[in-house]
Amino acid sequence: MNTAVIGAGLLGLQLARKLRAKGQQVTIFEASPFVGGLSAPKNYGRFVHDRFYHVILPQDTETLKLIDELNLTDKLIWSKARTGYSYQRRIYPMNGLVDYLFFPALGFFQKLRLGLGLRKVRNIQNPSTLYEQSAKDWLTRIFGPQIYQRFWAPLLRAKFGSYAEKVAAVFLHATMQRLLAARSGIAEKDSFGHLFGGYACLFEAMTKDLKALGVSIHLNTPVLRIFEDSEQKSCHLSLKTPEGQKRQTFDQVYFTGPTEVAHALAEGTAKTHAQETLKNHPSGGTYLGVLCAQLVLTKSLNPNYILNLDEPDINLTGVIEYSNLCDREAELAGNHLIFLPRYLPSTDPSFDLSDEELIPDFLEQIKKLFPNLQDKDIHSVTLDRAQRVQPLPIAGQTPGQNTDSEKDLRSPFQILNTSLLACATLNNNEVLGLLRQKNFTINGIGHDEKEQGSSNRPFSL
Ligand SMILES: Cc1cc2nc3c(=O)[nH]c(=O)nc-3n(C[C@H](O)[C@H](O)[C@H](O)COP(=O)(O)OP(=O)(O)OC[C@H]3O[C@@H](n4cnc5c(N)ncnc54)[C@H](O)[C@@H]3O)c2cc1C
Incomplete structure (x- = not known):
């Protein structure tokens, strides 16, 4: 079977590995110039680390299994991370x-x-x-x-x-x-893990593995149009490649980006399928996005990994001081790395503003919270944005129960993304767990896999 996977985030890459293991010919198309999607690394100049902050929790058995499979266990570091709560400009520890x-x-x-x-x-x-x-x-x-x-x-x-x-x-x-x-141990400090230098090593290993298996990965290649030919049992893709526009046909196509995007690109029965997916998994219709400033500093702001904010005049979701979790000397060349996330509805007009327009406001917010922070303490401020990060369940919009019919599961076009997660938050463990669900039977993936340790409960797959 000739299969295409759209999206080279963690889900797309792992899906491709599984399909290849089942003997399928697999091609991956990714719109951006890099693999990893939301978990991708970023070059900060002085060091490389994740573009958004990531931790692995002790109960993330799927992620830990993948790390082990890729022989990366020696890169996994566990730390006791502190949490704080900022209230009326005082920071209170919240660790036990x-x-x-x-x-x-x-x-x-x-x-x-x-x-x-x-x-x-x-x-x-x-x-x-x-x-x-x-x-x-x-x-x-x-x-x-x-x-x-x-x-x-x-x-x-x-x-x-x-x-x-x-x-x-x-x-x-x-x-x-x-x-x-x-929470673990007597001190009850949160026990968080991460990969040395971030997820870069994991994506490097996955890419190497996929290439060795004969899977081709096409970066800078957004899929512009998806047309399902249900009579021929095939799916045609229009692609924007660096060499120009192309059309390719596959027996099976999996789309791992947001359902709304699939809906916009799909035609014919593929569009109907996207509509059904949206109906059965309504969280795919409401996304939170994030604007996230990254500060590389010469000094620490506070001793916590996560600082929750109860400060009505500060327009940030929190302060994530990543350098309090990792080996600052070895991983960050001695610098302090702080993430300032601002979660927003994906429709927020701020997503249209340039980095130059947004960064001064992030700096103003953090200086209001930490008045001792001066320009001389700041090596660099950058910003990353993702408009559709978290599919958000809205009260009253319950996912359909067993509504993805057998016919849907066998059609040449399939949508597989984080809106299909049931009773879960967004994290990489759940993403990997999606592929292991007991009754996930699309073309045989998951047939023979036992559901191991995933907290994810199948809803309607
Ligand atoms: C701020 C932040 C903090 C996080 N913290 C954690 C954490 O602490 N722990 C944790 O486990 N997880 C965390 N996550 C979540 C984690 O990053 C996601 O679970 C994971 O990256 C989702 O992977 P995915 O492959 O499903 O989706 P994505 O990473 O979104 O990948 C989808 C891919 O599809 C591509 N694509 C979309 N449309 C097209 C198209 N038309 N053509 C070609 N390609 C297309 C996109 O470019 C993208 O690369 C965090 C995420 C964010 C943003």
Whole structure:
């Protein structure tokens, strides 16, 4: 079988490896000049690291298995990462019971209720029922209105912006479960892993492996049009290659980018298939994007890896001081690397602004938060953007149950992306888990794979 995979992010590359292992002829088309998608590396001049911050958690069995398969276990580094909470311009540690008891923004009974609420969240058995409720209503019910307003509402506003009151509880539940599961040891500091120098080594190894298997990877080659010929059981692609526009035909095509993009490119029955996917997996219709400034500094800003912000006048989702997690000397040439993410709806007009227009505002925000930061401390400020990062479940939009019919699963055009994740947050472990789902039977992938350790529950595949 002659198969095309559109997208060379982690999902596309791993899908290609699996298809090749099943004996298929595989070709990958990627629009950008690099592989890795959202997890791709970036050259910061003084060092290379991820363009967006990434951590691996101890429960990420799929990611750990892939790292092992690629013989990269010696590159995996575990660190105890600290979390802080900035409130009224003071930073409070949030790493365990003692920190939490001294946190001044909540009274004793509120802290008790917060603790009991978190226990309740940990014990929820069937999160699929949480698609119907908003995170706001769910958190208010579990923790009470005061804790919601004081503690959760600022975090929801920072992460979801205008979607703060619409996002479904299932997403918050998945995020909380992921972070609660990362807590380990008596000190209860979050235990986070990363690859030395970021994901670059993993993509290098995957690319080498794919090339050795005879898979061709075409970079700078966006797919412009997808036409499914259901009678001939084939799929035609129009491609913009560096040499000019081309047309190629495949027995099977997998699209790993956002469903809305697939919908815009698809024609004929492929368009109907994209519409069905959007109906069955409605989170694919609402995306959060991110503008993320990267600061390379001569000094540290604070001791935490994640600094959550409850500062109404600061327009950032958080401060991620990556150098507090990694080996600063060996990985960052002695520098400090800080990410300043700003999550926004994918439709936000800021995505149309240039880096030159955006960066001064990011600098102003961080200097407001850390007035000691001076221009002489800054080696460089850069910015990366991704307009469609996180498919967002909106309260009341429940995914269809077993609605992807047998016919759909056998059609030559397939959409496989992160909007198909059920009861999950976006992370690489879940992305890899998608390919291992028990009843994921497209052309035999997943037939003989046991679902190992993935927290992802198949919904309708
Ligand atoms: C700020 C941020 C922080 C994150 N933190 C973590 C973390 O700590 N831990 C973790 O595990 N994960 C994290 N993630 C998530 C992780 O990056 C994603 O799970 C993962 O990269 C998704 O991979 P993917 O292959 O599904 O999608 P993508 O990486 O989006 O890849 C899709 C690819 O398809 C290509 N494409 C789209 N349309 C076309 C077309 N028409 N023609 C050709 N190519 C096309 C795109 O260019 C892209 O390369 C983070 C992401 C962000 C943005």
